[in-house]
Amino acid sequence: MDIAKFLDIAVDLETQISLLYDTIAERSGDPPIATRLKTLATEELNHANVLRRGKKYCEELPDLFTGFTMDDNEVGAGLEEAKRFHASLSHSKIPLVDRLKKMLEFEEKFERIHMGVSVKITEPSLQKLFATLMKGDQSHVLVLNALIESFGENV
Numbered sequence: 001m002d003i004a005k006f007l008d009i010a011v012d013l014e015t016q017i018s019l020l021y022d023t024i025a026e027r028s029g030d031p032p033i034a035t036r037l038k039t040l041a042t043e044e045l046n047h048a049n050v051l052r053r054g055k056k057y058c059e060e061l062p063d064l065f066t067g068f069t070m071d072d073n074e075v076g077a078g079l080e081e082a083k084r085f086h087a088s089l090s091h092s093k094i095p096l097v098d099r100l101k102k103m104l105e106f107e108e109k110f111e112r113i114h115m116g117v118s119v120k121i122t123e124p125s126l127q128k129l130f131a132t133l134m135k136g137d138q139s140h141v142l143v144l145n146a147l148i149e150s151f152g153e154n155v
Helices: 003-026 031-060 073-089 096-120 124-149
Strands: none
Touching (some): 003 031, 003 073, 031 124, 073 096, 096 124
16 A cells, blocks of 8 residues: 555544543543543544645655555554444443553553654654654553543453
8 A cells, every 4th residue: 555545544533532532531520531532532633633734745745655555454454443333332342441442452552553653664754753742642641541540451
């Protein structure tokens, strides 16, 4: 898959993760946790916007990416998994702590993807973009760990 298509899927994924955070926040029944999750949702939308700008950059300078391909299997599978999880939230009674644990799994998975891309890609601006996204994922992991631990659960 070329970098532009990969970025399209990555934008969809970041948007879906934002939707998950919003949905979990709305159904949390805990205003302080909801506020933290809404913040994470906003940050995920910011990630999507950063990726959109990266895609525009690829379109403006396509010769830098000739022959560059990414394996979309992991990103595409992650997007589908996030959609399934979102669908399950509307008709199941998943405890809040388990929802948070699932979001932690997503963040850790996407951190690995962002790290992998930042290493594979050679164009400096896009390399920096994915390294920045990885740092955002790491920040979200810390927040989720703290929230999970607030329930007396081990991470």
